[in-house]
Amino acid sequence: MKILLVEDDEQLIELLSQYLSQRNYIVDLATDGKTGLNYARTFDYDLIVLDVVLPELDGIEICRYLRSQHYQMPILLLSALESSHDKISGLDAGADDYVVKPVSIEELLARIRALLRRGHYSRQPVLIWEDLCLDPATCEVTYKQQSLSLTPKEYALLELFLRSPSRVFDRDTIIAHLWSLEEPPTENTLRAHVKGLRTKLKAANAPADLIETVYGVGYRLKNANDMTSPSPIANSTIPTQPDSNPTLNAIKKVWERVKPRALQRVETIERGANAIVDGGEESDRRLARQEAHRLAGSLGTFGYRYGSQLARQIEALLSKEEPLAEAELTQLWQSLVELRQQLEGDPDPIAVEPPPMGSAPDRRRLLVVDDDTMLTAQIAEDAKTWGLETQVASTVRQARREIVENPPSLILLDLNFPESEEDGLMLLEDLARNRPEIPAIVLTVRDSFNDRLAVSRLGAQAFLQKPLTTTQILETTLEVLQRSNPAAKVLIVDDDVQELALLKALLQPWGLNVQTLSEPRQFWQVLESFTPDLLVLDLEMPDYSGIELCQVVRNEPQWRKLPVLFLTVRTDTETVNRIFRAGADDYMSKPIAGPELIARLFNRLERTQLLQNLAELDPLTGVANRRKSSYDITRLLRTCARESRVLSFALLDIDRFKQVNDRYGHAAGDLVLHRFGEVLRESFRPKDTIGRWGGEEFVVVAIDTLKADAVRRLSEVLADWRQQTFTLDDEAQLQVTFSAGVAQYPEDGKDLQTLYRAADAALYRAKEAGRDRVCSAGSVDDP
Numbered sequence: 049m050k051i052l053l054v055e056d057d058e059q060l061i062e063l064l065s066q067y068l069s070q071r072n073y074i075v076d077l078a079t080d081g082k083t084g085l086n087y088a089r090t091f092d093y094d095l096i097v098l099d100v101v102l103p104e105l106d107g108i109e110i111c112r113y114l115r116s117q118h119y120q121m122p123i124l125l126l127s128a129l130e131s132s133h134d135k136i137s138g139l140d141a142g143a144d145d146y147v148v149k150p151v152s153i154e155e156l157l158a159r160i161r162a163l164l165r166r167g168h169y170s171r172q173p174v175l176i177w178e179d180l181c182l183d184p185a186t187c188e189v190t191y192k193q194q195s196l197s198l199t200p201k202e203y204a205l206l207e208l209f210l211r212s213p214s215r216v217f218d219r220d221t222i223i224a225h226l227w228s229l230e231e232p233p234t235e236n237t238l239r240a241h242v243k244g245l246r247t248k249l250k251a252a253n254a255p256a257d258l259i260e261t262v263y264g265v266g267y268r269l270k271n272a273n274d275m276t277s278p279s280p281i282a283n284s285t286i287p288t289q290p291d292s293n294p295t296l297n298a299i300k301k302v303w304e305r306v307k308p309r310a311l312q313r314v315e316t317i318e319r320g321a322n323a324i325v326d327g328g329e330e331s332d333r334r335l336a337r338q339e340a341h342r343l344a345g346s347l348g349t350f351g352y353r354y355g356s357q358l359a360r361q362i363e364a365l366l367s368k369e370e371p372l373a374e375a376e377l378t379q380l381w382q383s384l385v386e387l388r389q390q391l392e393g394d395p396d397p398i399a400v401e402p403p404p405m406g407s408a409p410d411r412r413r414l415l416v417v418d419d420d421t422m423l424t425a426q427i428a429e430d431a432k433t434w435g436l437e438t439q440v441a442s443t444v445r446q447a448r449r450e451i452v453e454n455p456p457s458l459i460l461l462d463l464n465f466p467e468s469e470e471d472g473l474m475l476l477e478d479l480a481r482n483r484p485e486i487p488a489i490v491l492t493v494r495d496s497f498n499d500r501l502a503v504s505r506l507g508a509q510a511f512l513q514k515p516l517t518t519t520q521i522l523e524t525t526l527e528v529l530q531r532s533n534p535a536a537k538v539l540i541v542d543d544d545v546q547e548l549a550l551l552k553a554l555l556q557p558w559g560l561n562v563q564t565l566s567e568p569r570q571f572w573q574v575l576e577s578f579t580p581d582l583l584v585l586d587l588e589m590p591d592y593s594g595i596e597l598c599q600v601v602r603n604e605p606q607w608r609k610l611p612v613l614f615l616t617v618r619t620d621t622e623t624v625n626r627i628f629r630a631g632a633d634d635y636m637s638k639p640i641a642g643p644e645l646i647a648r649l650f651n652r653l654e655r656t657q658l659l660q661n662l663a664e665l666d667p668l669t670g671v672a673n674r675r676k677s678s679y680d681i682t683r684l685l686r687t688c689a690r691e692s693r694v695l696s697f698a699l700l701d702i703d704r705f706k707q708v709n710d711r712y713g714h715a716a717g718d719l720v721l722h723r724f725g726e727v728l729r730e731s732f733r734p735k736d737t738i739g740r741w742g743g744e745e746f747v748v749v750a751i752d753t754l755k756a757d758a759v760r761r762l763s764e765v766l767a768d769w770r771q772q773t774f775t776l777d778d779e780a781q782l783q784v785t786f787s788a789g790v791a792q793y794p795e796d797g798k799d800l801q802t803l804y805r806a807a808d809a810a811l812y813r814a815k816e817a818g819r820d821r822v823c824s825a826g827s828v829d830d831p
Contacts, residue, residue: 050074050092051160054084054107055099055126060149064097067153068160081105088114093121095163100127100138108141115142122163126156175210176477177269180254182210191252202245209259209269211505215647218266242267303350303395306546310347313339314388317362321380324372337366341588342544343387344617344638350550351395356638358387360617412529414438415456417447417475418491419465427460430518432775434526434722444470448478456486458529460521461508463492463499476506487528491521519715526670526722536653537561539580541568541597542615543589551584551645558646568592572600576683580610582653587616587627595630602631606679611652666740668718669725677739681749681800684737688751688793695751695793696758699807700728702744703785703819716776720784723772731765747807755792755824762788762822770820785820787811796825 051068055061056079068075076093078084081102088096088110096114098107111123122145125138130148138146145159175182179192187203189196198206208217219238242259250256260270320336323329343359365372365380372380414431416424419442428438439454441447444465450456459479463472472490479488489510490503503511509528512521538560542548548564555562563578565571568589575583583601585594594614601607614627614635627635634648664676672680681697688695702708702724709717721744728738728748737749750758766786774782789810797803806825814823 050076050094052076052078052084052087052093052096054078054081054087054097054102054110056080056102057099063153064156067157071157079103081107081110085110085113088119089117095160096121096123097160098123098125098143100125100129100134108137111138111141111143124159124163126151175207177210177213180210180249180258182207191249191254194252196248196252198245198248199241201241202248205241205245209267213269216266216268222266303550306549307391309546310343310391311388313343314384314391317343317366318384320366321377321384324366324380325377333366337363340366341617342547347390352390355387355390358383358390362387363617412436412458413454413456414458414460414525415441415447415450416460417441417444417472418460418462419443420462426518427521429775431522431525434522434719434726436522436525444472444475447475451479451483451486455483458525459486459488460525461488461490463490463494463503473502473506476503476508480507489524489528491516519718523667523722526726527667536581537563537578538582538584538649539563539565539575539578540584541565541571541589541594542584542586543568544586547586547615554645555649558650560649568597571597575601575607576687579680579683582611582613582649584613584615585632587614587618587623595626598627598630598632606683613648613652666725668721669740669746670722670729671725671746672737672739674739674741677737677741677747677749678800680737680739681747684749684751685793685798685800689798693752694754695749696753696755696790697793697797697803697807698748698750698758698762698788698790698822699804699811700746700748700762700786700788701811701815703787703815705744705784708782708784712776712780712782716774716782719774720782723774724769724784724786727765727769727772731761731768755790755795758790758792759822759824762790766820766822787814787819788822789814789825790822791825 051073053061053064053068053075055064055077058079061077061079065075065077076087078087082104084096084098084102085105087093098110100107102110107125107127111125114121114123123143124145124147125143126147126149127134127138128149135146144163147156147159175184181190182188182203184207189198189203189206205222208222222238223233246256246259249258255270257270260268316339317336320333320339323332323336340359340363344356344363347353347356347359362380362383365376365383368376414427414436416427416438418424418440421442424440424442428440431438439450439456441450447459447461451459461472461476465471472492476488476490479486484507487509488507489512490508491512491514492499493514495513500511510524512524538555540548540551540562542551542564543566545566548566552562552564563574563580565574568591571592585597587594594616598612598614601610601612611633612631614632615638616623616627616635617638619635619637624635633652636645636648664672666673671677684695687693702720705717705720708720721740724746725738725740728746732738732748732750735751737747739747741747748758748762750761753761766788770783770785772783774784776782789807789812791797791803791806791810793803796806810823810825810827814821817823
């Protein structure tokens with residue numbers, strides 16, 4: 049860090065210079081304003097400390113001049129002038145802080161550190177969408193090199209769209225970003241700004257539908273693949289994914305399948321309406337009301353938004369306890385006629401394009417984009433032990449070629465490339481636009497808030513600041529890979545089978561594992577067997593309401609943290625309060641808007657997954673910790689008892705692990721533990737439970753697996769584990785084995801404690817027999 053100190057007090061200069069130098073800052077000194085300004089204009093500084101009263105040129109004038117010339121380094125004014133007027137003058141001139149002398153050295157150093165943390169003002173990346181270009185640094189907007197003159201609100205609106213080009217922005221989100229609380233706009237105001245922006249874009253010969261209205265949801269940039277003249281990002285050689293719309297196609301296919309049933313529901317409603325006129329059975333009216341309720345909740349999602357409004361009006365009329373007046377009966381029949389006409393027409397569903405799903409590589413491939421050859425060589429060498437295949441690119445151009453020819457599982461990216469015209473932010477922006485399925489981690493010496501914000505906006509999964517050890521870098525890499533690979537499990541409970549089919553079609557293209565349930569009476573059994581990451585409940589169902597199911601879930605310690613999302617037609621204050629009192633995390637009103645549902649689900653899943661990883665996973669090995677695995681094993685034992693199934697319980701221990709730590713160091717021990725957890729995760733089924741119970745002790749529990757089969761599988765894993773070779777920093781090579789004992793439910797025990805004791809006894813026999821083997825409980829003939 050380089051600091052310019054401009055001060056005419058020689059004693060203070062000497063003291064400050066000494067303190068800053070001792071803390072590894074590079075300090076340039078100037079004793080008058082003119083010299084200080086020349087230094088500031090000639091060299092790059094991370095911070096300038098300016099006295100206000102200086103010979104030749106005062107600090108206020110220097111500060112004002114630097115800001116007028118767009119110098120953005122932090123400036124701290126240091127002065128004996130302590131009046132409010134002096135402070136205001138200094139801050140208005142562009143200073144970031146104003147400190148009154150005398151001041152303690154500790155406080156001054158703390159303020160310097162604070163400003164340096166906010167420093168390194170870098171040029172923000174230019175935002176590009178087709179031929180449209182917005183430069184945040186100069187606030188210039190061009191289309192095909194033609195400059196556009198936008199109002200401040202039009203500029204802010206366009207920047208908002210360009211920073212999240214695939215997102216649909218609803219009215220409330222746009223207002224929250226662009227207007228203050230003191231000046232909330234009306235709906236017409238927002239529309240006027242959108243219209244004005246469209247008019248100016250059109251005048252520059254941009255496509256008329258560049259800013260698209262997603263009816264019922266909001267606004268977004270028109271998908272680049274749908275434009276009349278598509279072209280890739282400037283300077284980009286990363287190809288975009290082929291144009292397809294699996295979500296939209298899936299919704300249409302579901303509608304073709306359920307349309308006859310929807311028309312039958314209209315007929316049922318018509319019979320209920322006739323029952324009102326003719327004085328028929330109350331059951332017909334009640335059934336008609338139920339069918340209207342279902343249509344109101346599902347038609348809008350299929351694309352019949354007006355049909356959903358009609359069904360809601362019909363439901364309201366059928367729900368009245370008093371007899372309907374003549375005008376209400378007329379309205380009922382008119383709504384039914386319109387509803388049938390709506391369903392005879394073609395739907396217009398809203399769908400968000402799911403992220404492109406690249407084919408998963410056979411081996412996890414890491415692309416390191418960095419011109420530090422020593423660091424990249426060390427990462428590539430160490431990554432082999434962590435099960436990663438590494439490719440290195442020393443320039444952004446080379447990285448683009450690697451991404452096209454050998455798409456990686458993850459990219460580790462530096463931001464600084466002094467010898468190139470392109471930097472890491474440009475590549476990150478390209479990835480966000482064209483290959484969002486590839487996660488990226490930024491590894492850089494830069495540490496400014498602006499850099500962190502830019503990286504976050506472009507979708508990076510982590511921001512690491514150099515210097516870090518390769519172990520720390522690879523731990524974060526594995527954590528991001530684990531977070532991005534598994535498909536989240538979503539359980540949806542709704543008595544409307546059409547709605548379930550639609551929701552499944554909507555969510556599956558996004559890589560979610562969706563389980564639907566139309567019979568609430570089977571809820572608990574499905575919940576325990578499926579173990580979802582998120583639960584979606586309909587509010588009104590026969591036998592059990594969504595409120596009751598949510599309360600049952602919250603009463604069970606194992607499921608208290610499970611995110612619960614409600615779907616409901618009713619959004620009145622009382623209903624919403626009941627939903628949240630029951631323990632819900634969120635709710636959505638029917639008909640469901642696909643973009644909103646997907647955004648809410650993924651937002652909730654990401655946050656929950658992060659919290660679960662912190663609370664339930666062992667960070668070193670990536671397997672469940674003792675508390676989490678004990679819960680899972682207890683659940684599996686209940687399932688076995690209820691359904692008369694078998695279960696194998698294995699206790700594993702890495703042989704002579706203490707000697708590994710003592711001889712090679714704890715870093716080597718951690719590497720062994722990390723790889724062992726990885727091998728166990730790769731060797732067993734997703735429904736099996738794997739946990740680290742402390743030190744080098746692990747458990748593996750497999751349902752529907754006999755003890756003999758478990759011994760055979762573990763022996764195969766042991767044979768593979770013997771072949772694992774760990775290469776350490778001093779080129780020493782290390783091989784490790786493990787021992788295991790296996791017990792079976794219910795023969796060797798019917799609860800967790802008994803099974804553990806039986807498996808532990810078998811493990812003891814394995815160690816007594818020389819280690820490096822697997823023994824079963826109750827057997828004396830083990831190898």
